[in-house]
Amino acid sequence: MIAWIRSILANYSRNEQRDGIGSVNKEQNTSTQNKDSQPTWVYVWKMTRDTPGHAAIQVGGNKLKLKQEDEGEYISIHPYGFPSAGLTAILPLPAIYAKTLAEDMETEAAARTHILIDDFNSRPYFPSDAPALAEPDYIFKLQKLDTANMLKYIHQTRRSVEKGETGYQLFPNLNVIGFFKAASSFVSQDPIDVELYRRRATHEKETSQVTNCTKLVSEILKRGGHPIASSKKPWEITPDGLAQKINNSPSSQPGA
Numbered sequence: 001m002i003a004w005i006r007s008i009l010a011n012y013s014r015n016e017q018r019d020g021i022g023s024v025n026k027e028q029n030t031s032t033q034n035k036d037s038q039p040t041w042v043y044v045w046k047m048t049r050d051t052p053g054h055a056a057i058q059v060g061g062n063k064l065k066l067k068q069e070d071e072g073e074y075i076s077i078h079p080y081g082f083p084s085a086g087l088t089a090i091l092p093l094p095a096i097y098a099k100t101l102a103e104d105m106e107t108e109a110a111a112r113t114h115i116l117i118d119d120f121n122s123r124p125y126f127p128s129d130a131p132a133l134a135e136p137d138y139i140f141k142l143q144k145l146d147t148a149n150m151l152k153y154i155h156q157t158r159r160s161v162e163k164g165e166t167g168y169q170l171f172p173n174l175n176v177i178g179f180f181k182a183a184s185s186f187v188s189q190d191p192i193d194v195e196l197y198r199r200r201a202t203h204e205k206e207t208s209q210v211t212n213c214t215k216l217v218s219e220i221l222k223r224g225g226h227p228i229a230s231s232k233k234p235w236e237i238t239p240d241g242l243a244q245k246i247n248n249s250p251s252s253q254p255g256a
Contacts, residue, residue, distance in 0.1 A: 037147050038059065038060040038072075039061065040059050040060075040141070040145050040221075041059075041065075041139065041140070041142075042055070042056075042138075042140040042246060043055065043056045043057070043139055044137060044138040044139075044140075044239045044242060044243040045104075045136055045137055045239060046138075046239060047238060047239055047240050050112065051108075051111045051112055052238075052239070054076065054104065054108055054213050055076065055213045055214045055217045055242055056098065056136075057074070057075060057216075057217045057221070058101070059151055059220070059224075060073055060147060065100050065101055066100055067102065068099055068100055073151055073154050073155075074098065074101060075098065075154050075157065076097065076098045076104055076213050077095050077097050077098075077157075077161070077168055077216050078168065078213070079094070080093065080168070081093075090171050090234075091169065092168070092169045092210045093168045094164070095168040096161065097161050101136075105134050105135060109134040111134075112134055138243045140243075142226065142246075145226055149223045149224060150220050152223075153219065157216065160209075166209050167209070168210065168211065168212060169210035170212055170235065171212075172210045172211050172212050172215055172234075172235075173231075173232060173234050212236065214237045214239055214241075215236040215237070218230070218237060228245055
């Protein structure tokens with residue numbers, strides 16, 4: 001891991017740029033009047049055949065936040081206690097947030113490791129060549145964003161996750177809970193029940209929300225003055241799609 005970090009810092013000092021979207025030393029300047037702006041880092045793990053990928057964001061700090069005492073505020077969101085795959089991809093799950101890049105690298109390495117189970121009476125076997133850490137596939141450094149507004153939203157999100165008000169859903173644009181709430185009224189096909197439900201729903205305030213890793217990063221960037229176009233797709237935007245949008249920004253340039 002130390003060698004990997006040194007290689008990234010060396011890339012910055014040499015002002016090198018790799019070809020294609022995989023450039024880890026992409027830096028972006030976004031026009032804003034915020035004089036106290038700090039660097040913003042976006043980390044992206046590509047989608048694989050077995051995993052949905054991941055995205056995280058760090059606001060502040062001149063280096064990657066590997067430990068909690070390092071500078072900057074780091075956040076990404078994961079499902080807590082349940083894998084979000086298969087049927088659970090459409091369900092809202094309890095959420096937990098990561099505080100450092102090291103946490104996410106460990107989590108992504110575990111997600112990509114195939115656990116071998118010969119029988120249910122034996123302990124799971126972890127392959128000896130399984131990586132302990134999964135490095136981000138893309139790292140973007142962005143400058144001149146409204147970091148104060150971004151930090152405010154990060155702190156609000158943390159409190160909301162801790163209170164259970166914000167959950168994780170791989171497909172956050174599918175309102176499964178709302179569908180089942182409405183189902184009982186519509187199943188009977190009673191016009192009175194349907195109208196009563198409609199009136200009640202218009203006055204009810206939504207007390208909980210769901211998000212996924214890329215949607216959270218997009219929301220934070222939006223508050224910093226770097227909007228990522230929203231989508232009506234069930235998953236909002238994939239990690240690969242997020243990396244593509246940042247990489248293709250007209251104001252991006254090689255890292256310094």
